[in-house]
Amino acid sequence: MVTVKEIAAAAGVSPTVVSAVLHGSRHVRVSEATRAVVLAKVEELGYTTNFAARSLRTARSGVLAVVAPKLSNPVFTPMLDGIHDAAEERGYVIMLAEAMRLVDGSRMLERILGHGQVDGTILRPSADLDSAGVRSMLRREAPVLVLDEVDDRTTPWLAIDDAAAARVATEHLLERGHTRIGFLGGWLGPHATFRPRKGFRHINLRRLDGYRQALRAAGIEPRDDDVIESDFAASAGRDAVERIVALRDRPTALVVNNATTSVGVVGGAITAGLRVPDDLAVVAIHDIDVLADVAPRISAVRMPMYELGHVGTTLLARAIEGETIPSQVLASPPPELLRRETT
Amino acid sequence: MVTVKEIAAAAGVSPTVVSAVLHGSRHVRVSEATRAVVLAKVEELGYTTNFAARSLRTARSGVLAVVAPKLSNPVFTPMLDGIHDAAEERGYVIMLAEAMRLVDGSRMLERILGHGQVDGTILRPSADLDSAGVRSMLRREAPVLVLDEVDDRTTPWLAIDDAAAARVATEHLLERGHTRIGFLGGWLGPHATFRPRKGFRHINLRRLDGYRQALRAAGIEPRDDDVIESDFAASAGRDAVERIVALRDRPTALVVNNATTSVGVVGGAITAGLRVPDDLAVVAIHDIDVLADVAPRISAVRMPMYELGHVGTTLLARAIEGETIPSQVLASPPPELLRRETT
DNA sequence: CTGAAAGCGCTTACAG
DNA sequence: CTGAAAGCGCTTACAG
Numbered sequence A, B: 001m002v003t004v005k006e007i008a009a010a011a012g013v014s015p016t017v018v019s020a021v022l023h024g025s026r027h028v029r030v031s032e033a034t035r036a037v038v039l040a041k042v043e044e045l046g047y048t049t050n051f052a053a054r055s056l057r058t059a060r061s062g063v064l065a066v067v068a069p070k071l072s073n074p075v076f077t078p079m080l081d082g083i084h085d086a087a088e089e090r091g092y093v094i095m096l097a098e099a100m101r102l103v104d105g106s107r108m109l110e111r112i113l114g115h116g117q118v119d120g121t122i123l124r125p126s127a128d129l130d131s132a133g134v135r136s137m138l139r140r141e142a143p144v145l146v147l148d149e150v151d152d153r154t155t156p157w158l159a160i161d162d163a164a165a166a167r168v169a170t171e172h173l174l175e176r177g178h179t180r181i182g183f184l185g186g187w188l189g190p191h192a193t194f195r196p197r198k199g200f201r202h203i204n205l206r207r208l209d210g211y212r213q214a215l216r217a218a219g220i221e222p223r224d225d226d227v228i229e230s231d232f233a234a235s236a237g238r239d240a241v242e243r244i245v246a247l248r249d250r251p252t253a254l255v256v257n258n259a260t261t262s263v264g265v266v267g268g269a270i271t272a273g274l275r276v277p278d279d280l281a282v283v284a285i286h287d288i289d290v291l292a293d294v295a296p297r298i299s300a301v302r303m304p305m306y307e308l309g310h311v312g313t314t315l316l317a318r319a320i321e322g323e324t325i326p327s328q329v330l331a332s333p334p335p336e337l338l339r340r341e342t343t
Numbered sequence C, D: 001c002t003g004a005a006a007g008c009g010c011t012t013a014c015a016g
Helices: A004-011 A015-023 A032-045 A051-058 A074-090 A107-113 A132-139 A162-175 A203-217 A234-246 A259-271 A305-320 B004-011 B015-023 B032-045 B051-058 B074-090 B107-113 B132-139 B162-175 B203-217 B234-246 B259-271 B305-320
Strands: A063-068 A093-098 A120-123 A144-147 A157-159 A181-185 A227-229 A253-256 A281-285 A299-302 A336-338 B063-068 B093-098 B120-123 B144-147 B157-159 B181-185 B227-229 B253-256 B281-285 B299-302 B336-338
Touching (some): A051 B051, A063 A107, A063 A305, A093 B093, A107 B074, A107 B093, A162 A203, A162 A281, A162 A299, A181 A259, A259 A281, B004 B032, B015 B032, B063 B074, B063 B107, B074 B305, B120 B305, B144 B305, B162 B181, B162 B203, B162 B281, B162 B299, B181 B234
Parallel strands (some): A063 A093, A063 A120, B063 B093
16 A cells, blocks of 8 residues: 555655645645645555544545435435535535434444544434444534424534425415315324424424414314324325325324335325326425325425535534534425425 | 543553453453453543544444435435445444535545545446446545445446336236336436436336336337337426327326336326326335325335345455455345336 | 654563 | 554644
């Protein structure tokens, strides 16, 4: 392996100068001639940086960890794009980890908790913020930013206005003339397996709040039996629709709190012989590519996930540089309704 | 930050012993009593490994880079699961990178090409193996394994029997009585923007081969105009179906060489007023969750992507340890037909 | 404009 | 069973 020392020897300068040529220095000034010689030798001998050595010396790795549940969820795709773009702009590289895999003793958790490998972490929690792995992460000295969720502890967070998103969806259905609107999703009510900390309104509950606000604003009292608990799997939509169809007295429209589930909802409704949107209208919260390709195309509320990822990563980079960063709701762009064929 | 040296001082032993307690050593033996004291101090002072220092010393980072086009493609989900599982078993951690982002000068490429950060790379190429970034990666001394594709250069590869997958799909349609079967996908024929190297049959062309083999085995001469070039985007399926519907003389069944596209194909067919499968039968190559949730549910050939990722990662780990690994087609499990409602 | 030297924290052959 | 010492490759205050 070619080292700085070898380049220095070949170019007839000191390692100091090589290092300065490679990425500048406040203390060292290099003449154009020297710089050219060094660069030529770097090229000729095929020098590449040893990042382990650099990290050890500078106490910076240039790596950000991104932890999320089910990274393959298409909802995260634009968020990851935003994270990548901001990371590149700020000189960082991304290490991705599934939250589910961060069990005690996993290699990845070891690295996030250790030194010299990860400068900071973006954590997109699932409803349960309180796994042992996550808790130890929050105790680490390296900065953590909670993304797409609100945290009532001291960790800084950046979230979308989820209540507004559900309001936009519900208002759209109200405008289409519906008065009996259901809200379908996971981890919502008394049957949820996840128990939020006392007084803490997690992402799904904040959306539920928005849905209820919109109904009340239209003079409709929300009904608890129109809040339909389901799972997050794609198949959960089909299961839920089967239950809904069996009801004698049922909603004529649904706000579906999960883009993937909405595909199953519409698929299940059609299989059950319902006409969509005539017998059942559907709006998904979150837009994903496939919603525009199924038949009928599914209406959705676009969430600013790219912007969330981009702004969040920039905030984390600032935290790493020592700034104290504020927790906040992403101001713009607001959630936006995309009307398609299911409403 | 707590260091090995500090633990040693607190426990009244040398750094040598601390290191040996933390992860064994061929040369150093430690008594149970000493071990207990060291571990107690590690716990008490909250020691965590500095991975930069370890990597520098051992010349191993324990990090594998995984490079693929569009990681969010659901087709890759099980492959990434397999990679993660095998990595964990072998003591590695994964760094994910989008191939498209590995442009010249990107931070991530820099790291893959440098030392001390990445021990080896799994490369799932897109049809064009020849980007500048990829080429320089193949020139690096750190091992590279090409996954889910065949490479005619010296890089070792592990691939699925893609011809067999297309054969299975085509044979199923033949059994259902179809005699006019089309093959729809990207980068197939003379109109493809990608030009494979002379004599090189890339993944899509190998599937095309399998489709033709199955037709010929049934005594049907493949027709060039039944090979329908499309894009990989989900919307490409809708566009392609519009073109197909417009034909006076058209296939009654399609093998769709892309799971996401197949959703658009079925959606577009329904929007165009076709009955699926009566007017148009569809089989996708690759099974993804959503195919089982749309209406009608889409038939597919399951590809062993989890196994591909798992075996491939194990091979790469062996290559890193100095073994010469053979290029091969994954022997089992074979591609398997999942019959649903579109055939 | 350039060089000599120290040191980041770890692991490991070697000596006892 | 344990310790002293070297060194991985880099960057950086400091001296000139």
